[in-house]
Amino acid sequence: MTERRIKSRLLWNYLHDPSALAGSLLLVLFITAAVAAPWITPQNPYDLTTLSLEHFLKPPIWMEGGLSPFLLGTDDQGRDILSTIVFGCRTSLIVGFSVVLISGTFGVLIGLMAGYYGRWLDVVTMRLADTVFSFSTTLLAFLLLGIMKHGGIGVVILAICIADWVRYARTMRGSVLEVKEEAFITAARAAGAGDLRIMFRHILPNALTPIFVVVAVDLAVVIMLEATLSFLGVGVPLTEPSLGMMISIGKNYIYAGMWWMIVFPGAALVLLVVGINLFADWLREELNPKIEKTGRFFHL
Amino acid sequence: MLTYITRRFLQGIVVLLAVSMICFFIFQFMGDPVITMAGRYATFQEQEEVRRAFGLDKPIHERYALFIWNAVQGNFGKSYVSRVPALGLILERFPATFELAACAVCIAFGTGLGLGVLVSLKPYALRNRLIMALSLGGISMPTFLTGILLIMIFSVFWQLLPSFGRGETVQVGFWRTGLLTVEGLKHLILPALTLASYQLAVLLRLTRAGMREVLTQEYIKTAWAKGLAPHTVVLKHALRNVMIPVVTITGLQFGELLAFSIVTETIYQWPGMGNLLLTSIYENDQPVIVTYIMLAAAIIITLNMVVDILYALLNPKIRYD
Numbered sequence: 001m002t003e004r005r006i007k008s009r010l011l012w013n014y015l016h017d018p019s020a021l022a023g024s025l026l027l028v029l030f031i032t033a034a035v036a037a038p039w040i041t042p043q044n045p046y047d048l049t050t051l052s053l054e055h056f057l058k059p060p061i062w063m064e065g066g067l068s069p070f071l072l073g074t075d076d077q078g079r080d081i082l083s084t085i086v087f088g089c090r091t092s093l094i095v096g097f098s099v100v101l102i103s104g105t106f107g108v109l110i111g112l113m114a115g116y117y118g119r120w121l122d123v124v125t126m127r128l129a130d131t132v133f134s135f136s137t138t139l140l141a142f143l144l145l146g147i148m149k150h151g152g153i154g155v156v157i158l159a160i161c162i163a164d165w166v167r168y169a170r171t172m173r174g175s176v177l178e179v180k181e182e183a184f185i186t187a188a189r190a191a192g193a194g195d196l197r198i199m200f201r202h203i204l205p206n207a208l209t210p211i212f213v214v215v216a217v218d219l220a221v222v223i224m225l226e227a228t229l230s231f232l233g234v235g236v237p238l239t240e241p242s243l244g245m246m247i248s249i250g251k252n253y254i255y256a257g258m259w260w261m262i263v264f265p266g267a268a269l270v271l272l273v274v275g276i277n278l279f280a281d282w283l284r285e286e287l288n289p290k291i292e293k294t295g296r297f298f299h300l
Numbered sequence: 301m302l303t304y305i306t307r308r309f310l311q312g313i314v315v316l317l318a319v320s321m322i323c324f325f326i327f328q329f330m331g332d333p334v335i336t337m338a339g340r341y342a343t344f345q346e347q348e349e350v351r352r353a354f355g356l357d358k359p360i361h362e363r364y365a366l367f368i369w370n371a372v373q374g375n376f377g378k379s380y381v382s383r384v385p386a387l388g389l390i391l392e393r394f395p396a397t398f399e400l401a402a403c404a405v406c407i408a409f410g411t412g413l414g415l416g417v418l419v420s421l422k423p424y425a426l427r428n429r430l431i432m433a434l435s436l437g438g439i440s441m442p443t444f445l446t447g448i449l450l451i452m453i454f455s456v457f458w459q460l461l462p463s464f465g466r467g468e469t470v471q472v473g474f475w476r477t478g479l480l481t482v483e484g485l486k487h488l489i490l491p492a493l494t495l496a497s498y499q500l501a502v503l504l505r506l507t508r509a510g511m512r513e514v515l516t517q518e519y520i521k522t523a524w525a526k527g528l529a530p531h532t533v534v535l536k537h538a539l540r541n542v543m544i545p546v547v548t549i550t551g552l553q554f555g556e557l558l559a560f561s562i563v564t565e566t567i568y569q570w571p572g573m574g575n576l577l578l579t580s581i582y583e584n585d586q587p588v589i590v591t592y593i594m595l596a597a598a599i600i601i602t603l604n605m606v607v608d609i610l611y612a613l614l615n616p617k618i619r620y621d
Contacts, residue, residue, distance in 0.1 A: 131315050134604050135597075136555030142562065143593060146581040147326050224442040228563060231444045232578060247445060251567075254452050262452065266445045273440040281436070 013286060023278025030272050034090040041083035042069040046241055051078050057253070060260050073260040075249055081260060085268045087241035092272065095157055095236075096223040100215055103161040107168025108204075108211060114169065115176025115207075116199050126173065129166040137163040138225055145234040153236050156229065160222055171214050175207035182206075209287050216280035220273045227269055243269045305609060312601040319597045320371065320590075324364050327586050354380075371594065377587040381580070386587040390573055390595060395475050396466060397572035401561055403488060404495035405550075412500045413546070416507025417539060420515065423508075432508075438501025443560045447494040447567040454490060462487050464569050491568045495560055503546065510542035544614065551607035555600050 014020055033040065043050050055078040058067045066073065072081040114125045132140060140163035148155055179185065180203065188202050229235030230244030238245070243265045250261030335342075338350040351357045354377075355366065370376065376386045415435075419428040455463035467487035469478045478484030514520065515538055523533045562574030569575065573592065580588040 127311065130604075131601075134552055134555055134600050136553060136559055138559035139555040139562075139596070142559055146577075146589065147323065149581070220440065224440075228442050228444055231442075232563065232566065234581065244442075244444070247448065251448055254448065254456055257456070259452060262448055266449065269442070269445065270437070270440055273442075274436060277436055277440050 010286060014282070017282050019278045020282035023275045023280075023282070026271060026275025027279065030089055030275065031093060033086050034093050037086045037090050041080070041086050042071075043080040043083045045079035045084040045087060046239065053078050057258060059258070072264045073258075075246070075261055076253070081246075081264050084241050084246055085243065085265050088243040088246060088265065089268060089272060091153065091236055091240055091242050092223045092226055092269070095153065095160070095226040096219050098157045099160045099164055099222045100219050102157070103165040104168050104211070104215060104218070106161070107165035108172045108208075110165065111169040111172025112176055112199055112204060112207070115173040115180065116195070116203065122173070125169065129169050132163060132166045133170070135163070137167075137221070138228065141225060142229060142232065142234060145229060149234055151237075153240060156226060156235050160225060164218065164222065167214055167218055168211060171210050172207065175210050176203055179203050179207045213280065213284045213287055216276060216283050220276040220280060223276070224269075224273055301612070304612065305605075308605050308608065312605055315601055316594070316597055317368075320368065320594060321364070323590050323593050324367060325360075327590070328360060354378075376591040376594070379580075379585055379588050381583050381585045381588075386591040387595075389588060390576065390591055393571060393573045393576050395477060396570060397561055397565070397574060399477065399479060400488065400491055400495060400564065400570060400572060401557055403492040404499070404561075404564075405557070407492060407496035408499040408503055409550075411496075412503025413507050413539075413543075416504045417511060417534060419504070420508045420511030421534065423512065431504075435501040435504045438497055439505065441497070443494060443498050443563045444567060446497045447491070447564055450490050450494055451567070461490050463490060466571055491564050491570055494567070495557075495564045498560065499550075499557070503550070506546050506549065507542060510546060511538060514538045514541050544611070548607055548611055551603060554603050555596070558596055558600075 038044065045051070055067060055070065055074050056076050058070050058074040059065050060073045060081075061068060061071050063073075070080045070082075072085070074080055075084065110125055114122045135143075137160070141159045144159040144162060145151075145156065148159065185198060185202055188198050193202070226235060227242070227244035227247075230242040231248045232244075233248065235244060236242045246265040247262055247269075250258070250265070253261055334347050334351050334354075334356060338347045342350070348357075355363065358366075367377075374387060378384060379386050379389055382389065415431055419431050422428055451463040454461045462483075465487060466478045467483035467485075468481040469476050469484055470480045471477075472480075478488060520533060520538055523537045528537075558574070561572065562578060564570065565572045565575040566578050576588065577592045579585075580592070
């Protein structure tokens with residue numbers, strides 16, 4: 001099988017899988033909305049000059065008391081729910097992609113070195129990874145932010161990264177250990193390639209496949225984590241839009257029957273995560289090296 | 301095996317020390333607790349008095365050494381806010397958290413494993429596809445949202461179940477339990493479901509994936525060919541082999557359970573350790589935060605050790621030396 005044919009088969013499978021398509025469509029939709037947020041929303045909910053307190057706690061437009069242009073109603077500060085959701089998704093996606101990029105890069109490099117060099121480097125990094133892993137990303141990020149608190153988006157990203165790199169490092173290490181035994185590595189070494197060349201030119205591209213699945217799953221996990229942290233009040237600061245914070249504010253009004261402050265941001269969050277998870281599920285089935293052995297080194 | 305256990309034990313102590321050091325030193329840079337305790341309007345003299353009373357005027361290495369020395373004896377200092385020993389404050393709330401977490405784990409395990417096996421037998425049946433779709437929703441719904449939606453449906457809309465606190469509790473020895481009264485049980489339903497939901501979906505998917513892999517193995521075909529009853533093949537031959545990794549992963553993810561119990565307890569105002577921790581974080585109550593972290597670390601490390609050792613004992617393929 002040539003690489004080209006497998007690539008096109010991957011694409012063919014993708015185009016013929018309704019749930020993978022639906023998932024990525026959702027994700028693309030959210031990304032587009034988040035990028036275009038300032039232009040498509042009727043109000044910038046964090047620009048105080050556009051807020052008017054007299055419009056607070058309005059229900060969605062189709063209910064009695066609803067007010068144009070607040071399609072999905074307003075919150076207790078008079079912020080338009082729809083606009084805040086779009087801006088909140090922006091925060092979710094910024095945090096999600098930043099964490100995946102930063103902790104992914106670090107994790108992959110650490111896993112690569114641990115798997116390749118072995119010995120004490122392997123022992124130290126993997127013991128550390130085990131410890132971090134057993135605390136779990138959620139608990140560790142929560143505790144870190146609980147101690148540091150009130151830092152802004154950068155600190156949230158940093159705290160999640162500190163807790164999150166282990167997923168990548170462990171997966172990468174396992175994958176490297178497998179690839180390291182392949183004949184072409186021995187061949188490369190016999191041909192006089194140095195450590196760095198073998199690691200980055202020969203092992204890295206061939207060991208990366210499982211990482212793609214981790215990236216997809218992790219993006220969903222990180223977005224949920226950011227929402228959870230913001231909900232608990234240790235995440236992004238009050239001056240930044242966040243889905244978790246919206247729901248936390250809405251929580252105070254559920255007994256008053258003001259469901260729109262919870263249901264709409266909640267639905268947006270779940271749809272975003274479901275979209276990513278649908279795609280991740282498909283990717284896992286496609287790339288699972290245990291199910292599909294033959295194409296392992298050529299996927300993507 | 302004995303060397304392995306000893307080594308793991310020593311490693312555990314090293315990790316605990318590291319954790320204690322990290323949180324002790326981070327707190328040195330995070331706000332001055334004296335202001336919390338003495339009050340915002342205290343005079344300089346009052347502040348100094350408080351500083352001396354809590355030993356905050358000594359040099360940092362001395363305070364760390366003292367902290368470790370006291371910690372070994374179970375003394376983590378007094379809460380800055382309520383002025384009682386932090387460890388006692390936390391342990392008092394342990395039964396509430398334990399009952400909630402234990403119930404949630406039972407629900408998640410029973411339902412997750414059961415449905416996972418069911419789904420793996422006929423993956424393409426309509427009913428099972430529906431279950432899988434629901435489980436996708438389950439892993440895509442953060443715990444806090446599940447909790448709030450459950451409150452909205454069952455407490456606000458239908459007014460069936462309470463959404464606040466633990467209800468009536470009974471003191472049995474040192475343990476205050478809510479499991480023996482009807483009110484207590486009613487209060488437990490929503491929080492336990494909330495805490496269980498995410499883990500249930502994860503377990504379901506893990507079990508299904510594991511079963512699908514195991515069911516294609518040769519020894520399962522042999523078992524079918526021998527004419528064994530379906531439940532013997534599925535439960536005894538297949539599920540057993542799936543259980544080991546599933547249980548291991550769950551055991552190793554205990555930190556996740558703790559984290560989600562913080563979320564759940566906050567939403568339902570459940571008087572447990574997680575709720576206390578969040579309040580302490582808001583109030584900058586360092587001794588309580590440090591005690592919680594050390595306690596969580598000790599439990600997690602012990603649990604990891606037990607899981608690893610059991611795994612080594614159960615699985616003859618793995619030998620640590």
